[in-house]
Amino acid sequence: MVPDKRPHTPHVVVLGAGFGGLNAIRALRNAPVEITVVDQRNHHLFQPLLYQVATSVLSPGDIAYPIRAILKKQSNARVLLGRAEAVDLPARQVRLADGEALSYDYLVIATGASHAYFGHDEWERWAPGLKTLEDALEIRRRILLAFEHAEREPDAARRAAWLTFVVVGGGPTGVELAGAIAEIARDVMVHDFRHIDPRESRVLLVEAAPHLLTAFPPDLSAYSAGALKRMGVEVLTGTMVTCVDARGVELRSPGPAGELTQQVRIDADTVLWAAGVAASSLARTLAVELDRVGRVPVSPELTVAGHPEVFVIGDLAHLEWNGKPLPGVAPVAIQQGRHVAANIRRALAGRPYSAFHYFDKGSLAAIGKLKAVGFRHRAHLRGLFAWLVWAVVHIMYLVGFRNRIAVALQWSWSFLTEQRAARLITGNIDQMRQPSEEVIARR
Amino acid sequence: MVPDKRPHTPHVVVLGAGFGGLNAIRALRNAPVEITVVDQRNHHLFQPLLYQVATSVLSPGDIAYPIRAILKKQSNARVLLGRAEAVDLPARQVRLADGEALSYDYLVIATGASHAYFGHDEWERWAPGLKTLEDALEIRRRILLAFEHAEREPDAARRAAWLTFVVVGGGPTGVELAGAIAEIARDVMVHDFRHIDPRESRVLLVEAAPHLLTAFPPDLSAYSAGALKRMGVEVLTGTMVTCVDARGVELRSPGPAGELTQQVRIDADTVLWAAGVAASSLARTLAVELDRVGRVPVSPELTVAGHPEVFVIGDLAHLEWNGKPLPGVAPVAIQQGRHVAANIRRALAGRPYSAFHYFDKGSLAAIGKLKAVGFRHRAHLRGLFAWLVWAVVHIMYLVGFRNRIAVALQWSWSFLTEQRAARLITGNIDQMRQPSEEVIARR
Numbered sequence: 001m002v003p004d005k006r007p008h009t010p011h012v013v014v015l016g017a018g019f020g021g022l023n024a025i026r027a028l029r030n031a032p033v034e035i036t037v038v039d040q041r042n043h044h045l046f047q048p049l050l051y052q053v054a055t056s057v058l059s060p061g062d063i064a065y066p067i068r069a070i071l072k073k074q075s076n077a078r079v080l081l082g083r084a085e086a087v088d089l090p091a092r093q094v095r096l097a098d099g100e101a102l103s104y105d106y107l108v109i110a111t112g113a114s115h116a117y118f119g120h121d122e123w124e125r126w127a128p129g130l131k132t133l134e135d136a137l138e139i140r141r142r143i144l145l146a147f148e149h150a151e152r153e154p155d156a157a158r159r160a161a162w163l164t165f166v167v168v169g170g171g172p173t174g175v176e177l178a179g180a181i182a183e184i185a186r187d188v189m190v191h192d193f194r195h196i197d198p199r200e201s202r203v204l205l206v207e208a209a210p211h212l213l214t215a216f217p218p219d220l221s222a223y224s225a226g227a228l229k230r231m232g233v234e235v236l237t238g239t240m241v242t243c244v245d246a247r248g249v250e251l252r253s254p255g256p257a258g259e260l261t262q263q264v265r266i267d268a269d270t271v272l273w274a275a276g277v278a279a280s281s282l283a284r285t286l287a288v289e290l291d292r293v294g295r296v297p298v299s300p301e302l303t304v305a306g307h308p309e310v311f312v313i314g315d316l317a318h319l320e321w322n323g324k325p326l327p328g329v330a331p332v333a334i335q336q337g338r339h340v341a342a343n344i345r346r347a348l349a350g351r352p353y354s355a356f357h358y359f360d361k362g363s364l365a366a367i368g369k370l371k372a373v374g375f376r377h378r379a380h381l382r383g384l385f386a387w388l389v390w391a392v393v394h395i396m397y398l399v400g401f402r403n404r405i406a407v408a409l410q411w412s413w414s415f416l417t418e419q420r421a422a423r424l425i426t427g428n429i430d431q432m433r434q435p436s437e438e439v440i441a442r443r
Numbered sequence: 444m445v446p447d448k449r450p451h452t453p454h455v456v457v458l459g460a461g462f463g464g465l466n467a468i469r470a471l472r473n474a475p476v477e478i479t480v481v482d483q484r485n486h487h488l489f490q491p492l493l494y495q496v497a498t499s500v501l502s503p504g505d506i507a508y509p510i511r512a513i514l515k516k517q518s519n520a521r522v523l524l525g526r527a528e529a530v531d532l533p534a535r536q537v538r539l540a541d542g543e544a545l546s547y548d549y550l551v552i553a554t555g556a557s558h559a560y561f562g563h564d565e566w567e568r569w570a571p572g573l574k575t576l577e578d579a580l581e582i583r584r585r586i587l588l589a590f591e592h593a594e595r596e597p598d599a600a601r602r603a604a605w606l607t608f609v610v611v612g613g614g615p616t617g618v619e620l621a622g623a624i625a626e627i628a629r630d631v632m633v634h635d636f637r638h639i640d641p642r643e644s645r646v647l648l649v650e651a652a653p654h655l656l657t658a659f660p661p662d663l664s665a666y667s668a669g670a671l672k673r674m675g676v677e678v679l680t681g682t683m684v685t686c687v688d689a690r691g692v693e694l695r696s697p698g699p700a701g702e703l704t705q706q707v708r709i710d711a712d713t714v715l716w717a718a719g720v721a722a723s724s725l726a727r728t729l730a731v732e733l734d735r736v737g738r739v740p741v742s743p744e745l746t747v748a749g750h751p752e753v754f755v756i757g758d759l760a761h762l763e764w765n766g767k768p769l770p771g772v773a774p775v776a777i778q779q780g781r782h783v784a785a786n787i788r789r790a791l792a793g794r795p796y797s798a799f800h801y802f803d804k805g806s807l808a809a810i811g812k813l814k815a816v817g818f819r820h821r822a823h824l825r826g827l828f829a830w831l832v833w834a835v836v837h838i839m840y841l842v843g844f845r846n847r848i849a850v851a852l853q854w855s856w857s858f859l860t861e862q863r864a865a866r867l868i869t870g871n872i873d874q875m876r877q878p879s880e881e882v883i884a885r886r
Contacts, residue, residue: 042587042868059502061865068635069862078637081591081868100595133869144485148524152543192511194521402856402864409852413845419512421845422504425485425524426576 009034013094013104015084017044017067019330020110020314023337025077031345035077036102038084042066046398048330051173053136055180056420060133062406065399086285089307106309106344113315113328116278123244127271130173139272144425146270147189150196163201164268166249168241169275170207172365175224177272178205179368182231187418204234211237213365220373223382227367244271277328279316291318300355302340311340321358331361364390452477453548456537458527460487460510462773463553463757466780468520474788478520479545481527485509489841491773494616496579498623499863503576505849508842529728532750549752549787556758556771559721566687570714573616582715587868589713590632593639606644607711609692611684612718613650615808618667620715621648622811625674630861647677654680656808663816666825670810687714720771722759734761743798745783754783764801774804807833812858
């Protein structure tokens with residue numbers, strides 16, 4: 001199917017156009033290769049701001065950009081909308097879901113990760129995770145519908161369950177979601193209802209570890225927990241989720257003596273999952289040993305053992321750095337994508353691969369309006385200044401000038417008006433009702 | 444369920460928060476009534492720009508605004524997210540789909556219209572219409588996916604079918620859709636593919652009447668047809684659609700002697716419906732005689748025969764004006780909404796209703812980038828000036844300052860860059876494939 005204009009040009013197949021894949025492709029801009037990128041979406045998604053789509057601040061178009069438009073001028077790259085189903089390492093082929101097979105000289109696997117439920121996949125129905133635009137729109141629908149149901153619910157206990165939001169997982173996504181939901185309830189919705197007071201909503205943030213944001217220094221974790229509490233979020237650290245069902249969650253929290261024995265039931269119609277991560281299932285077709293969460297162990301050169309022509313990068317790769325696996329964050333994927341491109345160029349020039357070196361730029365997490373935490377080496381930031389850094393960094397890394405301007409304007413407008421630009425419930429009304437009917441039927 | 448703060452306050456129930464319903468409610472702002480508005484969406488939708496969501500120019504959030512946010516400060520109005528299923532005129536009650544019954548003193552029915560297939564409901568599957576945000580997103584998905592499928596299709600005839608777009612109906616929506624699709628193919632997508640040239644796309648606009656825009660003066664119809672042809676659209680007037688199926692459409696066009704005998708088959712994977720309109724099915728529960736398209740005949744005071752407490756307005760009402768029924772356009776609905784509010788105020792003051800007088804503000808239709816037609820009484824506008832009037836009028840009538848600014852910025856950006864801000868395919872990839880597999884299976 002590929003018209004071979006230059007029959008001896010090496011063919012680089014890139015699976016996934018996230019941060020890793022896209023940076024590999026762009027860094028091969030002028031290289032003497034033919035690139036084929038396969039993605040099951042037509043857009044590159046800026047995942048760090050996905051929680052703002054889920055909480056009605058931004059529209060999908062603000063954080064997504066068509067892959068074809070990004071690569072419009074890169075004539076050595078072509079884009080296939082499709083899903084890679086399996087990699088045949090010995091045959092050097094990728095099989096797509098529609099049956100097409102792509103042969104490669106170099107393969108870059110950058111298909112990322114999705115959420116995991118620690119062996120409880122049945123929880124997903126009640127507690128959606130946040131990885132794609134579809135996820136974000138589903139979460140937005142659930143949050144907005146919960147207030148609508150509460151407004152029409154005559155029973156006080158049921159009303160309280162509709163106004164209870166449980167976020168599972170106290171990493172950056174969980175912190176950002178919980179803070180944003182608290183803001184919607186307290187600032188945005190406050191005068192919009194006649195029977196309920198949205199300020200009576202409960203937002204619970206549940207984290208199994210003793211602190212929020214475990215990857216952050218303790219003083220910033222403590223600051224975040226305090227800031228969330230002042231915003232009305234109930235922060236439950238050291239608390240395990242033992243069950244998620246149609247009615248809510250069961251939590252096991254520390255008893256009076258600190259032992260994990262107290263079992264609590266929380267009635268909640270909206271439960272959101274920001275806890276586990278599982279690597280893309282494509283990894284399982286490689287016939288190599290994977291780590292505990294399904295990631296592919298890679299060499300310091302980012303290749304798969306025994307296959308120097310196959311690179312794995314980003315959330316899908318397991319690489320130890322200073323004694324710990326590198327985290328699944330955008331800067332790692334971006335740097336690895338660029339490094340893979342450099343290694344392919346070295347190989348084409350007859351030189352050996354070089355080892356990847358991670359340059360740690362630090363971490364940032366937004367807590368709410370004009371409030372964030374961040375650190376870089378020994379510098380710790382918090383509050384407004386951290387938020388400004390967070391905002392500038394996030395806008396800088398967005399793809400497309402239009403999206404940068406759009407996001408900056410949306411934020412300014414949201415802060416000035418306490419409104420949300422994308423407060424839309426889409427989908428058929430009968431489907432809308434379904435969750436509530438299901439809930440009622442199971443009681 | 445309604446807490447009766449003022450037990451003798453008349454209860455006004457408004458069904459539908461479109462142009463008609465919303466204007467009725469806002470004009471009752473300070474009236475001594477309790478208002479309940481029921482809508483199956485949480486947002487008011489600016490339908491005149493819906494075709495721009497379908498063609499990736501605008502995001503859903505740009506043309507929709509939460510009904511609650513609009514009525515936030517109107518303390519005599521409450522909003523119910525729900526679907527009115529039936530009206531019991533003798534009992535003065537509205538029954539909602541979830542079983543709740545609402546009693547009213549005054550009822551305003553403003554539930555509008557959806558598309559109709561002239562007795563061929565099976566065509567809807569292959570030729571979606573454009574009335575809701577969901578419709579617009581489905582059409583956007585089909586248009587964008589068609590190019591993706593074409594890029595991967597090895598067979599030339601199949602590829603041509605993927606690149607053929609048929610728009611049925613030559614009214615303003617059909618003209619606007621056809622023009623916008625031609626622009627995507629010729630300007631936006633032009634350098635984005637490696638195997639196809641999007642400029643080879645065919646866009647057909649099919650209209651049964653002898654001219655496009657039949658409600659417009661003949662010189663403007665002719666100008667529109669000429670402008671569309673210059674943009675590459677094939678304008679087929681005097682042409683009937685006799686069949687829509689998985690493979691495309693069958694058309695019956697005038698033969699050499701002008702008779703309607705020539706049968707043509709067009710292979711097209713994307714068919715869009717902008718032809719028939721059917722009034723909301725709620726009208727059928729009223730037990731009054733309806734007109735040919737299901738609209739409710741109303742008195743000059745906009746009430747239902749024998750029920751002076753029940754008003755019907757907008758696309759759902761049939762009222763003769765200068766010998767013709769009033770058209771289903773926003774200005775009619777807006778003026779009727781305000782008139783109903785005035786009549787309710789008159790009744791509360793013990794005065795009789797007054798008859799509705801329509802003030803015809805003229806009509807506008809956009810053809811493409813900086814090109815439109817419009818007329819008001821004897822003044823005819825075309826080209827850039829008509830487009831400027833069109834743009835100003837549409838921005839003025841948008842709800843919400845934020846949306847006005849957002850739409851103005853999006854348009855400027857689209858014109859300057861030839862990009863589209865919302866070029867996103869959402870939905871599961873397996874669902875994405877389905878249409879194509881269905882198409883293949885049926886061949």
